[in-house]
Amino acid sequence: MSGLLEITNLTAGYGRIDVLHDLTMTIGAHGNVGLFGPNGHGKTTLLRAISGLVKARSGSIRFGGADIANQTPRSIVGLGLVHSSQGNRLFPDLTIGECLALGAYTPRARAQEEANRERALKIFPKLGERWNQKVRTLSGGERQMVSIGTALMSNPAMLILDEPTLGLAPKVKEELCRAVLDISAGGIPLVVVEQDVEFLLELSQHLYLVNHGQVAAEIKPGQTMGHADIMALYFGQ
Amino acid sequence: MDAALQILFGGLFQGSLFAMMAVGLALIWTTIGVFNFSHGVMMMLGAYVAWQLSAWSIPLFIVLPATMLIMAGVGWLLQASVVRPLIGRPNIVLVVVITTLAAASLVENGVLEIWGPRSKQLPTLIEGNTQILGVGVSMHQIAIILITPVILGALWLFLNRTRLGLALRAVAQNEDASLLVGLNVTALYGLAFAIAAALAALAGIFMGGYRFMSPVMGADPLLKALIVVVFGGLSSISGPIFAAYLIGFFEAICSYYFGLYWTPALLFAVLILMLMIKPEGLFGAKTRGLA
Numbered sequence: 094m095s096g097l098l099e100i101t102n103l104t105a106g107y108g109r110i111d112v113l114h115d116l117t118m119t120i121g122a123h124g125n126v127g128l129f130g131p132n133g134h135g136k137t138t139l140l141r142a143i144s145g146l147v148k149a150r151s152g153s154i155r156f157g158g159a160d161i162a163n164q165t166p167r168s169i170v171g172l173g174l175v176h177s178s179q180g181n182r183l184f185p186d187l188t189i190g191e192c193l194a195l196g197a198y199t200p201r202a203r204a205q206e207e208a209n210r211e212r213a214l215k216i217f218p219k220l221g222e223r224w225n226q227k228v229r230t231l232s233g234g235e236r237q238m239v240s241i242g243t244a245l246m247s248n249p250a251m252l253i254l255d256e257p258t259l260g261l262a263p264k265v266k267e268e269l270c271r272a273v274l275d276i277s278a279g280g281i282p283l284v285v286v287e288q289d290v291e292f293l294l295e296l297s298q299h300l301y302l303v304n305h306g307q308v309a310a311e312i313k314p315g316q317t318m319g320h321a322d323i324m325a326l327y328f329g330q
Numbered sequence: 331m332d333a334a335l336q337i338l339f340g341g342l343f344q345g346s347l348f349a350m351m352a353v354g355l356a357l358i359w360t361t362i363g364v365f366n367f368s369h370g371v372m373m374m375l376g377a378y379v380a381w382q383l384s385a386w387s388i389p390l391f392i393v394l395p396a397t398m399l400i401m402a403g404v405g406w407l408l409q410a411s412v413v414r415p416l417i418g419r420p421n422i423v424l425v426v427v428i429t430t431l432a433a434a435s436l437v438e439n440g441v442l443e444i445w446g447p448r449s450k451q452l453p454t455l456i457e458g459n460t461q462i463l464g465v466g467v468s469m470h471q472i473a474i475i476l477i478t479p480v481i482l483g484a485l486w487l488f489l490n491r492t493r494l495g496l497a498l499r500a501v502a503q504n505e506d507a508s509l510l511v512g513l514n515v516t517a518l519y520g521l522a523f524a525i526a527a528a529l530a531a532l533a534g535i536f537m538g539g540y541r542f543m544s545p546v547m548g549a550d551p552l553l554k555a556l557i558v559v560v561f562g563g564l565s566s567i568s569g570p571i572f573a574a575y576l577i578g579f580f581e582a583i584c585s586y587y588f589g590l591y592w593t594p595a596l597l598f599a600v601l602i603l604m605l606m607i608k609p610e611g612l613f614g615a616k617t618r619g620l621a
């Protein structure tokens with residue numbers, strides 16, 4: 094099915110250690126997907142395996158019908174599966190404008206560069222004001238905006254955001270949450286890892302709890318799930 | 331007046347050669363984060379390839395681009411064989427020093443084997459001599475002084491005004507982020523080596539036109555290029571370019587007033603002094619990155 098990201102029995106890890114064990118998950122069938130779970134249990138590893146930065150040792154990953162497991166990151170982003178990574182340092186010595194231009198590197202993105210730039214600047218007007226400023230001199234919040242803005246330049250058919258509000262002060266965090274909701278409202282399906290469960294509940298109808306490299310719980314649309322229930326899941330009943 | 335003119339020409343001429351060598355070294359450092367100790371033999375091999383093509387009586391205006399193209403391929407191969415397999419290792423800087431030195435000695439002996447020890451000379455870019463305000467200069471030197479800024483300017487424009495150049499500048503700064511925007515990281519590494527080798531080859535052709543060639547002719551230019559990039563700072567290619575001309579003039583002044591014998595010692599003294607005062611290089615920032 095088009096637009097669907099299907100992960101089946103995925104095992105992946107670093108060195109001799111497996112982080113993900115036989116993980117199965119379907120993304121895109123019920124709107125945005127939120128991933129949550131304790132620190133160090135494999136959320137980032139899962140996203141990195143999806144975008145080709147970490148090898149899939151077994152299992153399959155299919156995006157819009159195509160098998161993308163162990164494809165190069167370049168061909169995966171070329172399909173429109175775009176990843177804004179956790180704590181992205183980006184390119185410290187490039188300017189914001191140069192970063193965004195790099196975002197439109199794939200042929201698929203280059204064709205839409207104008208429109209995507211307009212969209213990114215509409216969501217993050219600050220980027221336009223700081224167009225020629227070097228990334229290394231930006232604040233954490235601004236850097237996060239560049240990271241997501243660069244991802245938008247890659248013309249995403251599906252956008253992966255790994256902890257977009259990590260370590261941000263409440264006011265900036267609020268700003269970024271609103272931006273992410275805007276992006277979603279613009280019609281781009283999202284996969285978001287977040288510690289802030291409230292935000293995750295607002296953004297997505299479909300949630301997975303990732304624990305010990307596996308799906309420990311799945312919440313589908315229709316299943317009402319409050320903050321208290323999630324916390325119960327988190328810490329075990 | 332005579333002295334000033336001689337220093338001016340000497341400085342511009344030496345500076346051109348240094349710059350042509352140094353930018354390649356800086357380009358490889360800024361994109362891949364390794365030092366290429368084969369850079370000197372790339373220059374030498376370029377001169378020999380050009381000599382061979384000329385010996386087959388191919389005209390110079392074809393020999394020049396053909397040699398640069400061939401050497402770009404050699405640079406790419408060099409990268410693929412002794413650098414790419416090591417990428418990702420924590421001690422890559424040191425390991426690549428050793429592998430590129432090994433490759434250099436291999437190429438040096440190969441050249442000796444193929445073309446023999448007898449010294450050779452390349453045709454000059456433009457024949458003859460001329461008088462400028464009473465000072466005699468060869469047309470070859472004038473050609474080098476004029477061609478170099480054009481080539482370096484083109485390189486600067488390529489790096490700063492094209493998307494491929496932007497990718498080359500970006501790839502060293504964050505490999506994961508580069509992969510995630512869809513850059514072909516291995517191809518960019520190859521490209522950096524290809525450009526560096528082509529520029530070194532051009533420097534080799536410059537040099538082979540006014541000095542005898544030998545399989546070890548690249549050793550001194552490599553050392554000079556190292557000095558230039560340390561002096562100019564590695565944060566950009568404009569730093570080494572300025573430094574190259576600065577050192578060119580410094581050498582021209584020293585050798586005019588103190589003689590060739592004292593020039594290297596004085597140069598090193600200045601270099602050490604500068605490193606104590608500004609370790610990141612004269613024009614350098616404290617990080618790696620290209621612009």
Ligand SMILES: Nc1ncnc2c1ncn2[C@@H]1O[C@H](COP(=O)(O)OP(=O)(O)OP(=O)(O)O)[C@@H](O)[C@H]1O
Nearest residue numbers: 107108112130131132133134135136137138139179
């Ligand atoms: N490059 C790496 N090399 C080796 N081990 C790694 C690497 N990156 C992550 N790990 C390990 O993999 C495990 C899962 O890490 P991962 O980053 O996927 O967790 P996470 O769920 O995203 O955590 P967080 O919420 O803190 O971001 C951890 O034990 C971590 O130490």
Ligand SMILES: [Mg+2]
Nearest residue numbers: 136137138179
């Ligand atoms: Mg993480």
